[in-house]
Amino acid sequence: MSLEYQTYERIPFTIQAVEITSDNFDEVAALIGVGVEPSPYNDGEQCILVDSKKIQKMPRAFLGNYLTKSGSHFRLFTRRVFSQQYTQSQTTEGN
Numbered sequence: 001m002s003l004e005y006q007t008y009e010r011i012p013f014t015i016q017a018v019e020i021t022s023d024n025f026d027e028v029a030a031l032i033g034v035g036v037e038p039s040p041y042n043d044g045e046q047c048i049l050v051d052s053k054k055i056q057k058m059p060r061a062f063l064g065n066y067l068t069k070s071g072s073h074f075r076l077f078t079r080r081v082f083s084q085q086y087t088q089s090q091t092t093e094g095n
Helices: 025-032 079-085
Strands: 016-019 033-038 046-050 066-070 073-077
Touching (some): 025 046, 025 066, 025 073, 066 079
Antiparallel strands (some): 066 073
């Protein structure tokens, strides 16, 4: 017996996203964090201790990470992974 594979395409969807910057750091920390601590990787920078009830798999958020929102669900991405998976929409929906 031979498996007969079919070809499928992933249905595209849109998200809202914001890059974490020094300008919005406190606001993002209040939204998804349980605290702030010095970054273990970058001297002098702070990182957000992420509330695991809101976002799983990334315990810390750093400057340059992207916070995405789809409905009531949040996710965090590094800049590299975000840029590989998303392109900026040409529409202004959600702004």
